[in-house]
Amino acid sequence: MKTNGEPERQGYHHGDLRRALLEAAEIELAEKGPEGFTLRGCAKRAGVSHAAPAHHFGDVAGLLSALAAEGFERFLKTTSARMNAADPGDARARLVAMGLGYIEFARANPALFSLMFSSRKADFQEDRLQRAATASFEQLVAGVGAVAGVDPLTTREGRRQLAATWAIVHGLAHLLLSQRMKFLQDQSSEELEEDLAAIVSRVLG
Amino acid sequence: MKTNGEPERQGYHHGDLRRALLEAAEIELAEKGPEGFTLRGCAKRAGVSHAAPAHHFGDVAGLLSALAAEGFERFLKTTSARMNAADPGDARARLVAMGLGYIEFARANPALFSLMFSSRKADFQEDRLQRAATASFEQLVAGVGAVAGVDPLTTREGRRQLAATWAIVHGLAHLLLSQRMKFLQDQSSEELEEDLAAIVSRVLG
DNA sequence: TTACGATCTTTACGGCGTCAAGATAAATTT
DNA sequence: AAATTTATCTTGACGCCGTAAAGATCGTAA
Numbered sequence: 001m002k003t004n005g006e007p008e009r010q011g012y013h014h015g016d017l018r019r020a021l022l023e024a025a026e027i028e029l030a031e032k033g034p035e036g037f038t039l040r041g042c043a044k045r046a047g048v049s050h051a052a053p054a055h056h057f058g059d060v061a062g063l064l065s066a067l068a069a070e071g072f073e074r075f076l077k078t079t080s081a082r083m084n085a086a087d088p089g090d091a092r093a094r095l096v097a098m099g100l101g102y103i104e105f106a107r108a109n110p111a112l113f114s115l116m117f118s119s120r121k122a123d124f125q126e127d128r129l130q131r132a133a134t135a136s137f138e139q140l141v142a143g144v145g146a147v148a149g150v151d152p153l154t155t156r157e158g159r160r161q162l163a164a165t166w167a168i169v170h171g172l173a174h175l176l177l178s179q180r181m182k183f184l185q186d187q188s189s190e191e192l193e194e195d196l197a198a199i200v201s202r203v204l205g
Numbered sequence: 206m207k208t209n210g211e212p213e214r215q216g217y218h219h220g221d222l223r224r225a226l227l228e229a230a231e232i233e234l235a236e237k238g239p240e241g242f243t244l245r246g247c248a249k250r251a252g253v254s255h256a257a258p259a260h261h262f263g264d265v266a267g268l269l270s271a272l273a274a275e276g277f278e279r280f281l282k283t284t285s286a287r288m289n290a291a292d293p294g295d296a297r298a299r300l301v302a303m304g305l306g307y308i309e310f311a312r313a314n315p316a317l318f319s320l321m322f323s324s325r326k327a328d329f330q331e332d333r334l335q336r337a338a339t340a341s342f343e344q345l346v347a348g349v350g351a352v353a354g355v356d357p358l359t360t361r362e363g364r365r366q367l368a369a370t371w372a373i374v375h376g377l378a379h380l381l382l383s384q385r386m387k388f389l390q391d392q393s394s395e396e397l398e399e400d401l402a403a404i405v406s407r408v409l410g
Numbered sequence: 411t412t413a414c415g416a417t418c419t420t421t422a423c424g425g426c427g428t429c430a431a432g433a434t435a436a437a438t439t440t
Numbered sequence: 441a442a443a444t445t446t447a448t449c450t451t452g453a454c455g456c457c458g459t460a461a462a463g464a465t466c467g468t469a470a
Contacts, residue, residue, distance in 0.1 A: 014417080014418080017417080017418085033325055035324070035325055035326055038456085038457065038458085039457080039458065039459090040456080040457065040458080048418070048419085049418065049419050049420075050419095050457090050458085050459095051418080051419070051420080051421095051458095051459080051460085052417080052418055052419080054458090054459070054460085055416085055417065055418075056417090059458075059459070060458070060459095114323075117379075117383060117385075118319075118323045118379075118383070119240070120238055120240055121240055137385075153388055156400070159388050159389060159400065160400055160403055160404050160407075162388065163377065163380075163386060163388075163389055163400065163404055164373065164404045164407065164408060166376065166380060166386070167372070167373050167376030167377040167380060167404070168369065168372050168373050168376055168408065169376070170376040170379065170380055171371065171372030171373055171374070171375040171376025171377070171379065172368065172372040172376070174322075174323075174375065174376065174379055175368075175371060175372060175375055178322060178323070180322075180342075181368060181371070183358055183364050183367065183368075184364060184368055195361070195364065195365055195368065198365055199365050199368055199369045199372070202365075202369065203369060203373065203408055219448080219449080222448080222449085243425085243426065243427085244426080244427065244428095245425075245426065245427080253449070253450085254449065254450050254451075255426090255427085255428095255450090255451095256427095256428080256429085256449080256450070256451080256452095257448080257449055257450080259427090259428075259429085260447085260448060260449070261448090264427075264428070265427065265428095
């Protein structure tokens, strides 16, 4: 039995293969892209046999669902951090900050973002993933609600505001990731972020 | 040699296998999704051997590139039709119509749209695909330019308008396709389209 | 010490994309 | 019309993939 917290990966047993596989999966996803991702590649990267992941995640959907869940949890942290850095009394500024956090996460974790929003390989019925995704959605609803003064889901105008907010932010994130907004990405990073801030705050304002 | 235009698919040769494979690919893409798509499935659906597609398209990227090119050509037709149905003198109304055509195409051809905007399986350097995608982009630029009065790509404010227009429309399309805007999609189809029109015209207005 | 369950490996299967070689049909040349 | 060339499609093989089953090894508890 292990008495310390060290990895000790030398034996027949790995130590924390589940964690290692999640990390390997994220790297594989980033390097090979969501299309070139393979379970066997993750196993090889983690230094185990190709069938080892099955015991911890069942199948590839299980591994990707767990990774997507982690993605949404980190996503929520990113947007929350941005929001809390804004003026607590300015609901609109906080919502804009959240939107910019949304885009920041996408740009910092392109493969993960694409797994979370553009893939059907993960099982979004899985408990932890469902919960994490819902939590992020509820943060968005609350953010729009703080600006509107009502629960956006209860009124038609609220739903329109909610959809517009989400769409402008998600559209920017997705188009930037797919390298299709060259006219913005050809600029310097500072200019790009200025533009993003200007666009988001204009639509949400 | 064939003297008539009939298919005559009974012989060793197919007649128009290239066309048949493209149609099979679109159906396979729609049924199995972009992730479950296989070249062998297309061949089986077209009634030929698994290696037959290679001669016409080289590899799977070749087939999907050709299909994506067709997608962009149809996409341009859809947005153009919507634009030309709007008041020719109202540049803003025409741009809004184009945006609604963008979303209409995505909802009518979800698998194709995802191939065109969310996949790396197609080769966007391929000539015809590159041309078709560029033509669609230029239509967008022209539409925004008609509203702004300048070429949007030449000024910073123009680029911001361009990005905002594209992002709101693309964001709505992508989120609708990923089934994540239930609060809009739970409504009737008429109400949904009213909402889309309201959102797009608000952001572009 | 022994038994047991958890963890990982090995082996095997069918399906995939792709390549090479062969067969057949169509077109071209003679 | 016959022969030859070219285009089209099939067959068979290869390595990689995901997954299932069975065997090996380890940690733990009786």
